[in-house]
Every structure is written in C-alpha cells, then in structure tokens.
Amino acid sequence: MSTLLVKNVHVLVTMDDQRREVEDGGLFARDGFIEKVDLTSRLPQTADEIFDLKDHIVLPGLVNTHHHFYQTLTRVVPAAQDANLFNWLKTLYPIWARMTPEDIFISTQTALAELALSGCTTASDHLYLFPNGARLDDEIEAAQQLGLRLHASRGSMSLGESKGGLPPDSVVDDEDTILKDSQRLIEKYHDPKAGAMVRIVLAPCSPFSVTGELMRQSAALARQYDVQLHTHLAETQDEQIFCQEKFGYRPFGYMQSLDWVGNDVWFAHSVYINDQEIKAYAETGCGVAHCPSSNMRLASGIAPIHKFLQHGVKVGLGVDGSASNDSSHMLEETRRAMLLARVRAGMEGASQSGSEAILIMSARQTLELATRGGAAVLGRDDIGSLEAGKCADFIAINLKRLDYAGALHDPVAALVFCSPQKVDYSVVHGRTIIKKGELLTLDIQHQVERHNKAAARLLEP
Secondary structure, eight states, X not given: OOEEEEEEEEEEEOOSTTOOEEEEEEEEEETTEEEEEEEGGGSOSOOSEEEEOTXXXXXXXXXXXXXXXXXXXXXXXXXXXXXXXXXXXXXXXXHHTTOOHHHHHHHHHHHHHHHHHTTEEEEEEEEOOOGGGOOHHHHHHHHHHHTOEXXXXXXXXXXXXXXXXXXXXXXXXXXXXXXXXXXXXXXXXXXXSXXXXXXXEEEXXXXXTSOHHHHHHHHHHHHHHTOEEEEEESXXXXXXXXXXXXXXXXXXXXXXXXXXXXXXXXXXXXXXOOHHHHHXXXXXXXXXXXXXXXXHHTTOOOOOHHHHHHTTOEEEEOOOOTTSSSOOOHHHHHHHHHHHHHHHHHHHHTTSXXXXXXXXXXXXXXXXXXXXXXXXXXXXXXXXSOSTTSBOOEEEEESOSGGGTTOTTSHXXXXXXXXXXXXXXXXXXXXXXXXXXXXXXXXXXXXXXXXXXXXXXXXXX
C-alpha cells in the first residue's frame, strides 16, 4: 500500500458537485484513489510521498476526448497546410500508408508526452488505419510505458474509393478482419473497473470511410462487450452533402438509422448540427468531443457548444490529430474553446436586440469541459474531479511565473485567459509522471530525435 499527501496548495480546484476552490488545501490518497480533500490542517500529515505546493494551483487532470497520435509525424506538411478536410485527407492518406508499427509507437509517445506536459492525464486516441503490420497494440504498449490513462479506439476504414468512399483502397481493410481484431482487443485489453488505465473503444472512422453494415456490426459488438462507440460526425459541409447524396440522410440522421445513438456513443466535432438534432443528442445521451483548433485549422466551422450545454449534452474537449492542429496542448485547447465560443456568441448576438444577453463562456465553464465534461463523454465516473473515491489524477502549476504576473486575484481564470503553460507536476493514479516540469517516464531529447527521423522518412519522395 502507498500513500500520497498534497498540502499547502494556494488554490485547489476540486471540480466536485459544489465546484469548491479550496485555499491552503490539499488531498490525501491511498493506492491511487483519493481518500480526503480538505484544508491542509485537516489532512493526515504523513505519507509515503508528500507534495508541498505552496505557490501552486492544483486541479483535476485534464481529459482529452479525441486525438490521432500518429499524425504528430505529419505536422505542417506543405501540401496540406491550406486545405479543407477532404483535400487535406486526400493529401495525407498516401503518406500515412507508409507508416510502420514503430512509427505508431514513436508517435504515440510524442503525442502523450505533449499531452502530459500540458495537463492531460487521460487521453482517448482514434487510430483508424493499420498499414504494414501496425496494430493498436503498438499504441497501447507505448502508452503503458509513458503512464497516462488511455482509451484506445480501434478505428477502421472499409469504404475505399473504388466503392464510393473517400480514402484510397490502399488504406482500407476487410470488414471481417476489422471485427475479429476489435473483439480480440476488447478481450485482451479492456478494463471496466474503476481506475482502469486502458479501455478499448470501437470507432469506425467516419460516414465517408466505412459501410453502414460495418457501423451496425461494430455497434452490436460494442454493446455485447459493454464498450463505447466513437466516430467523426458532422465536421464539414462536404460531409453533409456526401451523406445526403449517398445515404439520403443528414449525418446524424444516418447515425440514427444505424442505431448509433445512446449513452455509449460520442461524436467528434458535431459542427453542422441543427436545433432538432441537438435535442436528440440530449434525449439519447450522445456526447461530443469539441475540437476548436482543428475546426479552425481546416476551416470547418464553429460547433454550437453553448446550445449543446444548454440542452444538457455531454461535451468534452479534444486536441484532435496533430496534423489538423499541429499541437497536443490541452490547456491551449481549453483557451481556444473559450475564445471560439465567444466568437460564435458575438456572431449570433449581432442579430439580436440590445436587450438580449449574448452568451459568454467563462474560464471556469471551459475548464469544466476539460475535466468533468471529458470524463462524462468517456463514460468515466472515477476521474474528472478531486474528491473522495475518485482517482488520484491531478496536475499542479506554479503561479509564480511571469506569465501570470498581475493575474493572481483570480488564478483559476488565469490558467485559461493567460498564455497556456506547461504543468510543473502531474500525477496519474498516484504515480508521479511530471515533477518540477520534467517528464519522468520518457527521455525527451532522444524522443525528439527518433520522431524527427521517422517523420523525415515518411516524407521522402
């Protein structure tokens, strides 16, 4: 048994049901689970590991609900820098087809290192192409070495160009193979228990890259094993046109026709969703992974996040693939979510009368999306807040830095309004991953060299 004590925290943000912000507080944990959150004076004073965080702010580890780790290998590819989604994909598919199992491993560790240093303790990744013998196992092994919680999505593409899909036939797989491998992964890795470090998700890539039959069979398999379902949906206007022309439905209507709705489903993006569909999301329990940076980068649009929240839809944040964001910084994504929501509010408010309030998303609301919201989207009731019974997943940031000078009258808001920083401490299930700003589970310089070498090989003519 191991114990952990955090004490003397300047402000501890619990994100519990009361949204407490405890000054001079801390927490006590045993074997990866929190036993008590309170004022420092009311906590046990001894433990196997003690963190004295006098000038720090502590909050729950951030939860990333959508990513493509492998895309760290193809950041800022010149031919894809100024493309919209469909053209961006067509440019990058042939490059991704050259990846090896080692590339998957290397890119996973790069993405997770970035995420960890920016405050993430739980990440969901969507790996949907498996060239040259690559497997989801490569990603899971890399994550286990680095120490973050992982929801590993067994993605898939089966609808190639020859069958009317978007991806080239060289990167799609046989549907029987996809389903057999999905079952194998669930049986080998999925852990349904509280505190699980690995969970498996079934995630056919998108309406334009898989068949309806694969969607149906994936849903049936997921529900047989009680695992979650995930896919891209309603990201662009091109997708909306594709679905209406090929299937006779808007994207969400197509999902409804395939039984792809429910508390076990979450969709990435959901930009082009109307009011009636938002109500259906809420009624059926579907969640949303909001990816503001990617939506801006690919000129996709602005998701109606305020409306989702007003109707009680579960919303979390996702940094998305590092070739449509070119970063994996969770605090940066949190800041952009707040700012982009304000842009949409201003655009909608411009047509309202002066007496009608424009909805402005606050820093605390956005932090809630990055913590509690993400946990809800991933179906986790053991993370997302700091309270008794939850996992000991937390991050700490030193407030005595130039970037926060003049902002300490509200340090919680400063995390979002001010320039996003790297964390000084990160603990996942009681294990210290980052200490005094240093990632303990990976040699960063060696990783950068390996990653750059792999990326250069993929881009060779």
